[in-house]
Amino acid sequence: MHRALVKCALDGVPFTFKDDIKSLQVFLFYSDHRFGYITASAVFVLHAIAIWEDDKPSTTHSYIINSFELICLSIILIRLFFLFLCSHFKSFCCDAKNVSQLLLISLTVADIVCHQSITGVFPARYSYCLRPFFIFLLPEQRQLRRIIRCVISTLPDQMNVLILYFLSLGMFSLIGLKLFSQRRLFDKESMAFDKYHESLYHLYVLVTTANNPSIMLPAYNHNRFFALFYVIFLLINWLLFMNIALAVIYNSYKLHLKDDVSALYSLKLSNLNKAFDVITSNGQHGMTREQFNHIIVDVIRYNPTFATVCSRHYLSVVWFLLQTNGLINRREFLKIAELPGIQVNIIYPVRSDELSIWISRVLAKYYDSSFSMMIRIIVQSVYYQYTSECILILNLIALAIDSSPDHVDIEYFVLLVHVIDNFAKLYTQGVIVYCKQFWNLYSLTATTVGIFMLALIVFGLVGEKQLTPYFDVILVLLALPIVKMIGRIERFHLIASTVRWLIPFIVNFGIILFAAIYFFAIIGMFLFSGLIEAIPEGCPLGSIDCCPANLEAKGVRYCSINFNTIQSSFLLLFDLLVVNDWHQFVRNYEIVTGTKWVRLYFVFFHLLCVIVALNCFTAFIIESFILEYTRNESNSPSGRLMNRIRNLAKNNCPNVRLACNPIVRLLGKHNDNEWVIFNIPENVTFHVEVTEASTVESSLIRVFQKELEDDDQFKKANELFNTKPDNDKKDTNKTGKQA
Numbered sequence: 001m002h003r004a005l006v007k008c009a010l011d012g013v014p015f016t017f018k019d020d021i022k023s024l025q026v027f028l029f030y031s032d033h034r035f036g037y038i039t040a041s042a043v044f045v046l047h048a049i050a051i052w053e054d055d056k057p058s059t060t061h062s063y064i065i066n067s068f069e070l071i072c073l074s075i076i077l078i079r080l081f082f083l084f085l086c087s088h089f090k091s092f093c094c095d096a097k098n099v100s101q102l103l104l105i106s107l108t109v110a111d112i113v114c115h116q117s118i119t120g121v122f123p124a125r126y127s128y129c130l131r132p133f134f135i136f137l138l139p140e141q142r143q144l145r146r147i148i149r150c151v152i153s154t155l156p157d158q159m160n161v162l163i164l165y166f167l168s169l170g171m172f173s174l175i176g177l178k179l180f181s182q183r184r185l186f187d188k189e190s191m192a193f194d195k196y197h198e199s200l201y202h203l204y205v206l207v208t209t210a211n212n213p214s215i216m217l218p219a220y221n222h223n224r225f226f227a228l229f230y231v232i233f234l235l236i237n238w239l240l241f242m243n244i245a246l247a248v249i250y251n252s253y254k255l256h257l258k259d260d261v262s263a264l265y266s267l268k269l270s271n272l273n274k275a276f277d278v279i280t281s282n283g284q285h286g287m288t289r290e291q292f293n294h295i296i297v298d299v300i301r302y303n304p305t306f307a308t309v310c311s312r313h314y315l316s317v318v319w320f321l322l323q324t325n326g327l328i329n330r331r332e333f334l335k336i337a338e339l340p341g342i343q344v345n346i347i348y349p350v351r352s353d354e355l356s357i358w359i360s361r362v363l364a365k366y367y368d369s370s371f372s373m374m375i376r377i378i379v380q381s382v383y384y385q386y387t388s389e390c391i392l393i394l395n396l397i398a399l400a401i402d403s404s405p406d407h408v409d410i411e412y413f414v415l416l417v418h419v420i421d422n423f424a425k426l427y428t429q430g431v432i433v434y435c436k437q438f439w440n441l442y443s444l445t446a447t448t449v450g451i452f453m454l455a456l457i458v459f460g461l462v463g464e465k466q467l468t469p470y471f472d473v474i475l476v477l478l479a480l481p482i483v484k485m486i487g488r489i490e491r492f493h494l495i496a497s498t499v500r501w502l503i504p505f506i507v508n509f510g511i512i513l514f515a516a517i518y519f520f521a522i523i524g525m526f527l528f529s530g531l532i533e534a535i536p537e538g539c540p541l542g543s544i545d546c547c548p549a550n551l552e553a554k555g556v557r558y559c560s561i562n563f564n565t566i567q568s569s570f571l572l573l574f575d576l577l578v579v580n581d582w583h584q585f586v587r588n589y590e591i592v593t594g595t596k597w598v599r600l601y602f603v604f605f606h607l608l609c610v611i612v613a614l615n616c617f618t619a620f621i622i623e624s625f626i627l628e629y630t631r632n633e634s635n636s637p638s639g640r641l642m643n644r645i646r647n648l649a650k651n652n653c654p655n656v657r658l659a660c661n662p663i664v665r666l667l668g669k670h671n672d673n674e675w676v677i678f679n680i681p682e683n684v685t686f687h688v689e690v691t692e693a694s695t696v697e698s699s700l701i702r703v704f705q706k707e708l709e710d711d712d713q714f715k716k717a718n719e720l721f722n723t724k725p726d727n728d729k730k731d732t733n734k735t736g737k738q739a
Contacts, residue, residue: 005278006295006336007031009271012142012264016091027086035079036140042075043134047518050128050566057116066112073105076134083139101137104130129522132515143508146260151616153256157248158612165241169207172233173199179229185218201599206230207238208579208606245611250619257620261700269334276333286327292319379428391417392479399475414475415454418447439481450474498625509617513577513609520605521569527601528563531592532556556588576602577609 004024008015017027029035046069053065080101084092092098111127136144173196180186180193192202192215205211212234219226279291322332366372378384395414422444426434434440453471456462487496532551539546539560547559561572576582582602589598 003295004028005271005275009268009275009336012268014267015271015274016088017086018088023086026082030079030082030086031139035082036138039075039079040138040140042072043138046072046134047131050131050518050522053125053128062116066116069108069112073108076101077105079139097137097139100133104133104137124526126526129519131522132518135511135515141511143504144511146257146264147508147512147616150253150256150260151612154249154252154616155612157252158245161241161245161248162611165237165245168237168241169203170200172229172237173203176203176229179226180219183222185222187218197596201596201603203233203237204603205583206234207242208582208610209238210579210581210583246615246618249612249615250622253616253619254623257700264700272334272336273330276330286324286329287333288327289319289323292322292328375424376428379424388421389482389485392482395475396479396482399472411454411471411475414478415447415450418443418478419451422447439484443478443481446474446478450478502621505620509613513613516609516613517570517573517577520573520601520609521563521566524563524569524573524601525566527598528589528593530564532559532562532588533564534560534562551592554591556591557584558588561585573605576605577614579606579610582606 004017004027005015007028011031017023049065049068052061054061056062080098083098107130108127111125115125135141136148176193177196177199181195181199186192186194193199202211202215206215212230213220216227216230219229275295276287279287279295319328322328322335324332395417398410398414422440425440429440450471453467453474457464457467457471483496486492533548534546535548545552545557545559547556551559561568561575563569563572572585576585586599586602590596
């Protein structure tokens with residue numbers, strides 16, 4: 001029971017499951033991260049098969065694709081069945097996620113059966129556009145659902161601004177119609193101000209600046225004073241209303257996200273509080289070491305995020321951090337919710353036998369020789385690091401200056417330097433420690449690819465002119481580790497640290513945009529597939545439009561970007577997201593369909609993905625940078641715990657060395673505020689690196705920590721959990737005597 005409660009606390013989900021042993025075992029199996037990876041892979045395949053799909057029923061190709069689709073749906077259904085086994089029937093049926101998944105699976109299966117069996121009646125698969133909803137319904141995608149809830153909650157406030165914006169747009173459209181309709185200043189193809197709906201549409205495009213200044217020039221060339229109309233319009237609608245919309249979204253999104261994070265943190269504390277009551281139900285004053293290890297080790301087994309932040313070797317440090325007189329009380333136990341937001345590395349120069357290098361065991365005499373020791377000291381020194389970074393910079397300068405194709409000598413030298421660097425680090429650190437560092441793996445992979453491409457050129461398997469540009473790109477990418485040097489510069493450190501912990505949010509927003517684009521891409525393929533084709537013989541060299549003669553004569557452009565395939569549809573919608581020249585894509589489909597109703601599809605995509613979604617992302621970026629400039633680390637929840645870890649290190653606790661997994665990093669690294677140097681017996685210098693981990697939930701709590709502390713409801717809940725007595729004094733005395 002307590003294991004499931006702690007698991008739910010770390011995941012941030014309410015505990016609404018059956019409490020018998022069999023059901024709890026099913027729940028732990030259901031929440032196993034490996035089962036989650038399998039389900040996520042099934043959802044990924046479900047979206048990826050769109051690349052090979054077509055709408056021809058009753059063919060071998062369609063049967064194979066449908067088989068993969070049914071397998072993916074079966075995996076999702078099986079996991080849903082395990083959730084049903086460990087949940088109460090009422091709570092399972094009242095959960096909208098479960099009902100939605102069952103409904104989506106039923107509709108998809110029915111669509112497959114109808115499409116394959118009733119030929120001609122269902123010419124297209126309409127369930128394709130339902131697939132993105134499976135992404136948001138995955139149990140692990142709680143952050144995506146949190147973002148969607150907050151975005152939906154901002155819609156009422158956004159509607160107030162959008163109503164005023166469209167009223168202003170309608171007023172200026174009417175003025176433009178009266179000013180320009182009788183003068184016939186615009187060409188017959190655009191007919192910008194001939195009718196009211198044309199005036200409304202073209203001014204909407206002007207707010208996105210996509211048709212500026214082309215929409216203004218005919219009127220401006222006729223009368224210079226007509227430019228005032230466009231200037232005033234842009235000042236009010238583009239400069240004023242668009243920024244007001246961003247400000248409203250920022251304020252509303254932040255408010256709703258804060259409420260959601262407050263509920264999340266209170267839920268974590270509630271589950272941990274219940275778990276503590278279950279563990280200490282026999283009258284204990286606190287939690288013993290054995291009970292603590294049993295809980296945390298089991299949680300690490302089922303929670304990969306917590307396992308990454310707090311490894312098994314780190315458990316002893318956590319125990320010494322939380323315990324008082326050999327027991328962990330309720331107040332300290334609740335701080336487990338903060339541990340996934342803290343990352344600690346204990347770094348020290350280990351012996352050769354600790355590295356577990358094959359050569360150190362087989363050739364120990366040579367590996368521990370004075371010459372070998374000198375090489376290892378050099379590789380671990382800060383001067384070696386600076387030298388490597390200087391070579392990377394010189395590599396970039398040489399590639400930028402020498403643009404001739406005959407620079408093989410430079411390529412040989414650069415690649416040789418990277419081979420020597422990788423071999424030296426591998427020799428010094430060992431395979432296990434070497435592979436634990438991202439930049440080592442990145443450099444090794446890029447170097448291997450570079451050697452392979454160079455071998456293809458040298459042996460004449462591929463033409464040098466064909467492969468040399470790609471090989472130069474690999475050489476440029478090999479210099480990417482210089483971003484570590486940029487991050488050490490004080491003026492760039494703040495930006496680099498903010499970008500680092502924003503990566504999970506960027507990934508989440510990227511998934512949401514992917515789902516939205518996928519949804520609109522499928523609908524666009526239903527509506528416009530096959531209407532625009534590129535030149536069948538292939539596009540001429542340097543061609544932009546690549547249109548057949550019949551489409552080019554009608555004014556169609558960019559024919560290679562269309563809705564004929566899922567890949568091209570994604571590219572077209574991404575171009576709409578950028579909004580540069582997006583009205584030309586709209587005009588293309590106006591021409592080939594002969595109706596202007598196609599504008600509704602593109603305008604709705606722009607409203608949803610650009611004005612709403614991207615503005616929400618911008619709002620969170622603004623809040624994140626404000627936090628980094630103004631936050632006080634010591635007052636954050638994880639910051640207080642981080643200070644305790646640093647104090648533990650300063651006290652020269654001998655248990656730290658025995659508990660922590662050694663990670664070899666470059667010695668002599670610059671010591672900033674996040675490093676603590678201390679000595680333990682044996683006169684070995686340690687470096688304690690204490691940083692805040694880039695997990696989504698911990699970052700959200702960081703962002704709203706000050707607001708949460710001022711929230712009355714959160715204060716009451718926190719005080720209730722922290723001040724609740726562990727047990728009565730009699731039980732405490734008995735426990736103390738027994739101990």
